[in-house]
Amino acid sequence: MRDLVYPPVIGFAKTAFKVLDLKIRLTGTENVPRTGGAVIALNHISYVDFILGGFGAVPSKRLVRFMAKDVLFRNRYSGPLMRGMHHIPVDRSAGTASYREAIRYLSDGEIVGVFPEATISRSFELKEFKSGTVRMAAEAGVPVIPLILWGTQRMLTKDHPRDFSRHRAIAITVGEPTTVGTDDDPAEATAHLRTTMAGMLDRTIRDYPEQPAGAWWLPASYGGGAPTPEEAERLDQEELARRAARRK
Template sequence: MNRRLPKWRPEPSDRFYRGIVRTGLALRWLFRVRVLVTGRENLPPPGPDTIPGPDTAARPGTFSRPSTGSRRPSRPVLPGHGAVVAITHFGYLDFAFAEMLLWWHNRAQMRFLITQGAADHWLAGPAVSAAGHVVVGYESGAHAYDAAVARLRAGEYIAILPEAGVSRSFTVRDCKTGAVRMASEAGVPIIPVSVWGAHRLMTRHHAFSPRRAWRAPVRIHVGEPILPESLPDPEHDARPATARLAAALQHGIDVGMADFPLQPGPGAWWMPAGLGGGAPTEEERRRLDAADGPRRAGGGRRTQN
């Protein structure tokens, strides 16, 4: 009888998290990716004993690579300083640029909600554990929800992709209510972070291309925080506040597109159909999403019988 070896899951490690972020920053530097940021004033203020990153003094609208300060301590986690960071999801690298922004802002280590499938992977699983992310189970997300709320109350930043999947239309689709419910229950703000242009680097049906990534621009807009006092009680309907969050995320995308350095050609695949691009329309996107089947709690797809 074959016996499965126990899974090795290391404890969360500050050094490991720093290594992940530095790897991402090195790749950004290697490909000379230009990250342009607006709305920095809407980021959470640095907590006590936190030194703001050197990039805060950079030329407005830019995201610089500091030459000093790499040994500054990570952001201290203190009760009363948590936040839900809601990020758009048009491609597979949106989260990475949002994380880099928060890292250089105040050395924040964001905790993402990760599917059980990724946590069970022989290679990704130890990395998920070492980075301290929150794992969403296959059939129920209740445990992950409670864990995320507890971390928010403790002062962590919990990052959520509220669209719960890549939007192929490259417009913000209907969002799940989890971000609003978590923020309301924990009494923390929601920080809307809209990322435009990262989907050109890698998204569904468009693999990573070094040529396309070289000197590629990426726009990030940080929207005004949605404060906890404006959120409904956890027992009340979270859908109106969730619609407000979706509108804030789409506004950030509109801001990013308005001054995006690249001029798309007619029918460019990475532009929304409503602006003359080649992306699916909203109706086509809904049909394609329905054909994929409903999502499980853990993020995978159920097959249709």
């Protein structure tokens, strides 16, 4: 697969990180294999997660092909970049095609990035996971690598204005690869992945250099001002209702 677009985009991103003086702490990046296919499963707390999440594979000199909403591929600005970086468009009303494309990428030795929660978590804690992540890993015979992002929600997320202030701390934690067999129960494997990532998220939050009480970007269970998971679910349902009303 020829990559004429991806390397310059990474170079631009690194320059932007330097300009913003982001304090990026990378942990466990040796868990990303230097060769062969793998699924990277990421938590989802920000609109910039695919940029910073891909950065977690850079030390292994790997490029991550993210599964992303097809609307990004139709946009006049982001579309050429998404296609040029060989990301995978996802039409949520007809996901079989994108699933098969991801399997093909994995079989060809690519790394595919997936957000098992599907949408951004307003609580900044883990939402329920879809089973597609473990199912595609099992079918392609590749490992699942959990990856946790923290701090990206402070830059650009739902219900809050963008804030690209300088000197911000960003944590990227990569966990150990796990193997899912074709005989494994997808529901159990998905639950195990979520439990693993919940533990990683807890450690990452506790190790983060800032934890101001009441901060909007800190989960309620850690003394922050973010919505509880239950409140976040209500907000998600209200958002879906508004979208449905606009479509009508």
